[in-house]
Amino acid sequence: MKSKFFIFLFLTLNLFSLNLEEEVKSRKFPIYYIKNTPYISIKTFLKIINAENWAKIEDRVFVFIDDTQIKFRIDDNNLIYGGRSFELKNPAKEIEGDVLIPLSDFSQIFSGYTPSTKKIFEEVKLNSENKNNKFIIVIDPGHGGHDAGAIGNYGLKEKDVNLDVALRLEKYLKKQLEKYSNIEIYLTRREDIFISLEDRVNMAKALNANIFFSVHTNSSRLNRENATGFETFYPYSKAEVNYLPKSINGEGEIIEENNPDPILSQIVNNLNETDVIDESRILAEIVQEKLAERLITPDRGAKRGNFYVLKYTPMISVLTEIGFICNPVIEINLKDVEVRQAIAETLGKAIVEYLKKRNFVD
Ligand SMILES: [Zn+2]
Incomplete structure (x- = not known):
């Protein structure tokens, strides 16, 4: 009885604030000193903040927590967290394949970080049973x-429409799929930043994603002025098809993990190239079907497309083009928040329908 009380107290205290330095010391995680500055491994940091998904792409490090991303570079003093930029007094280092982060800088930046109750409960659940049984x-x-x-005649930029629709789509999907704690949704960017195509693919790989939706x-x-309609592309071919859970080590090598046996991932893990393309086509067709129900612009169909992100992502992938921004009438529509919301919800409905069709959700 007494011990239960203490566990509860520990979780409750944890909700208010995070003292990284104290957590590291009290839980006896190793501290490394570089020129007298204390550093910890990024893995220690992930354990403390209850995050497990991260990617290192060349010298860039991405950590995915809840609805936000942390980004920084090795030997660079800038860190982006939740869209805000922070200055690190000491840059992150890479030593023998491990990413080391400056303890006091991170302690300051994340002192206000509060893991939500929901996250803690999910974590407990994941640790107890279905840690690997995820659908991403x-x-x-x-x-x-x-x-x-693309930029429209009135100056509307494609990048802004894409991001806004994607954020709305994420929000819609999270709500619709709320009860499925093993389904996780990530965005390749949450802000107006440049990310190369290669990095988008690498992120999807590092996350062991099951579906890549561009x-x-x-x-x-x-x-130009009259082009109209919406279309969704699926891949011609895949450069690789590899669904086994894997992670990328410090050298950028892909390491296979030993435990790829959960039922859900087995279903999607055992697909060959033809199956992956077929599944992508089915998803693309559902997207078109749903958009056609909702939009008055012409249905240009689900078709094969030779896009980098479709070819190089080893998972089910589609790229949807929601409208022609070069057409002034469409551009005005795409500026409208309600239109964007409707498009996002429609894309969300299509994804949910695909998941239902494949019995991933009921
Ligand atoms: Zn584009």
């Missing part, structure tokens, strides 16, 4: 940063 959807808002994508707004060189 990565939503990819196309373009960003210096790459605006959102774009198209533009036509011919017939």
